[in-house]
Amino acid sequence: MPSDNPQSMQNYRAPLWLPGGHLQTIWPALYGQRVEGPLPRFDRERWDTPDGDFIDVDGLRGAGDAPAGLLVLFHGLEGSTQSQYAQAYAGWARERGLAYAVPHFRGCSGELNRAPRAYHSGDWQEIDWILRRLRARFNAPGQRLIAVGISLGGNALLRWAGELGDAAAQVADAVAAVCSPLDLAAGGHAIGRGFNRQVYTRMFLSTMKPKALAKWDQHPGLFDRERLRLARTLYEFDDVFTAPLHGFRNTDDYWSRASAKPHLPAIRIPALALNARNDPFVPARSLPTKQDAGSHVTLWQPAQGGHVGFPCGRWPAGHVMGMPRAVGEWLLNAAGLESKVAAHG
Numbered sequence: 523m524p525s526d527n528p529q530s531m532q533n534y535r536a537p538l539w540l541p542g543g544h545l546q547t548i549w550p551a552l553y554g555q556r557v558e559g560p561l562p563r564f565d566r567e568r569w570d571t572p573d574g575d576f577i578d579v580d581g582l583r584g585a586g587d588a589p590a591g592l593l594v595l596f597h598g599l600e601g602s603t604q605s606q607y608a609q610a611y612a613g614w615a616r617e618r619g620l621a622y623a624v625p626h627f628r629g630c631s632g633e634l635n636r637a638p639r640a641y642h643s644g645d646w647q648e649i650d651w652i653l654r655r656l657r658a659r660f661n662a663p664g665q666r667l668i669a670v671g672i673s674l675g676g677n678a679l680l681r682w683a684g685e686l687g688d689a690a691a692q693v694a695d696a697v698a699a700v701c702s703p704l705d706l707a708a709g710g711h712a713i714g715r716g717f718n719r720q721v722y723t724r725m726f727l728s729t730m731k732p733k734a735l736a737k738w739d740q741h742p743g744l745f746d747r748e749r750l751r752l753a754r755t756l757y758e759f760d761d762v763f764t765a766p767l768h769g770f771r772n773t774d775d776y777w778s779r780a781s782a783k784p785h786l787p788a789i790r791i792p793a794l795a796l797n798a799r800n801d802p803f804v805p806a807r808s809l810p811t812k813q814d815a816g817s818h819v820t821l822w823q824p825a826q827g828g829h830v831g832f833p834c835g836r837w838p839a840g841h842v843m844g845m846p847r848a849v850g851e852w853l854l855n856a857a858g859l860e861s862k863v864a865a866h867g
Contacts (some may be wrong), residue, residue, distance in 0.1 A: 530797055531705035531848045533702030533834060534824040538611075539837045544717070544801035546642040546828030554833055555841035556606050556867050564603055564624070564630075569655070575639075577652070578631035582612050582622035589621040591666035591859050592697075593850070594656060596649065596675030598830065599703075602630050607700070607830050610846045620852070621660065625652045627675075629733055638741040640733070642768045643674045643706055644780025646682035653682070653693045666695045668853040672830055673803070673841050676702030676795075677782045683784025683793055691791050695857035698849050701801055701830045704786070708775035708808030714755040720801055723755055733765050783808075790854035794820045796849060798827030820852070 534547050562692040564580040571577060580603045593615045595608055602608065603624045615622035627641035641648070657667050671679035676699025683690045683697050690697075703709025713722055716782070731750065738747050746762055761773040770776035786795075795815070799806040806823075815821055832845035854860045 525668045526698060530822065531824055531845060532822045532853075534798075534827055534832060534844075536826040536828075536831075536833060537835065537837070537840065540833050540840070543798065543802045543826075546798070546800070546826060546831040546833060547802055548828075549840070550608050550785065550828070550831040550833045550842045553840070554606060555687075555835075555839065555843070556609040557843065559613070562609060562612035562616060564732065571637075572651070573637055573854065575628060575635050575637035576637075577628060578626045578633070579652075580624045580626070581632075582615060584616070585619070585621040587737075589660075590664070591668060591854075591857065592623060592656060592660040593622040593853070594653065594667065594669040595622070595624045595734075596669065596671040596679050597624060597627070597630065598673030600630065600676055600726055601672065601675070602626060602632070604792065605672075606842055607846070608850045610842050611670065612851045613843065614846045618854070623656060629737075634736050636731065636740075638737070638744050639767050640737065640764070642764050642776065642780060643677045643703070644681050644776070644782075645678050645768070649678050649682040650686070650693070650790060657693050666857040666859045667693065668696045668698075668857050668859070669694050670698045670700060670704060670849060670853065672700050673702055674695075675779070676700055677704055677706065680782040680789065680793060681780065681785055683791060684782060684788040687788050688790045690789070694791060694796075696853045697790040698796065698853055700796050700845065700849060701747050701783070701798065701804065701827075702782070702795065703808075704781060704783040704795065704797075704810060705805045705808040706781045709773070709804050710756055710760070710773070710777055712805050713803050714757055719755065721801065723849070726756065727753065727759060730759060734759075783810055783814060786810055786819050789816060789818045791818060792820070793818055794822065794849065794852050794856070796822040796845075798829070798832070799823055799825050800827065803829045
């Protein structure tokens with residue numbers, strides 16, 4: 523496909539000046555144009571959680587009084603509203619006249635959460651609580667709720683859809699996962715080796731470890747502080763922090779039980795899983811096949827794109843808007859929103 527064609531990512535090809543999965547991952551995150559027009563502005567709400575904690579939810583400013591639908595984005599590991607993909611989806615939602623919300627996983631909004639827990643890749647119960655609260659707000663006749671999860675957020679979102687089965691349709695009309703490690707063990711081991719370990723693992727741990735240590739100061743003795751300080755891989759970090767804090771025996775138990783891939787056949791609402799086959803974090807051999815996915819799940823697995831990259835355009839005016847537009851349009855069609863949103867435009 524031409525690199526700017528928003529119709530589908532299935533046949534995506536990266537610009538010639540960005541060869542390889544690493545460049546297609548790093549350049550979009552750092553330099554790609556995120557939106558057309560002014561950067562989106564957000565209003566923040568703080569929600570108290572049932573367990574006495576809080577999350578912060580950012581809503582796109584200027585969506586109008588009666589939008590045809592709501593797009594919810596669940597961010598990736600250590601992501602936020604400031605992530606390039608969150609801004610790009612905001613730009614697309616603005617183009618289409620949709621309301622748009624980005625719930626921050628606990629500890630990712632710029633302030634440490636209160637409870638002796640954080641967030642994890644399989645936290646489908648948190649997804650359920652968030653989506654139900656948003657569905658209650660956007661429940662006028664004909665309004666639709668569509669959701670997209672990026673990387674970790676996409677695994678948790680599809681994990682939710684599989685867990686609820688038929689009942690998911692009461693909450694969301696269509697969902698999508700972008701570059702999600704649906705087999706967490708395969709992705710976790712891949713990011714812990716070679717170049718991935720030196721660049722991406724170090725980047726993630728540079729924020730995850732300080733937040734975890736601050737959590738220990740907040741709740742002394744919560745985990746083995748020295749083991750966490752010495753952690754050099756996500757496997758080691760998850761073994762001392764993520765797994766025990768969220769009810770898993772260890773990293774292997776966490777990665778096994780939290781992975782969405784085994785639950786894909788149970789999904790009963792339209793779902794899309796987009797994964798580039800050259801994603802440095804997600805080995806192509808671990809991606810679901812049609813036989814793994816079930817009849818309600820659409821698979822887009824282009825040869826190129828990197829991890830949440832999918833850059834478009836000519837040097838030097840490259841942008842990252844092609845993927846949000848393609849995934850967004852798929853969600854609109856799957857939810858039956860296309861004609862209403864097209865009329866708005």
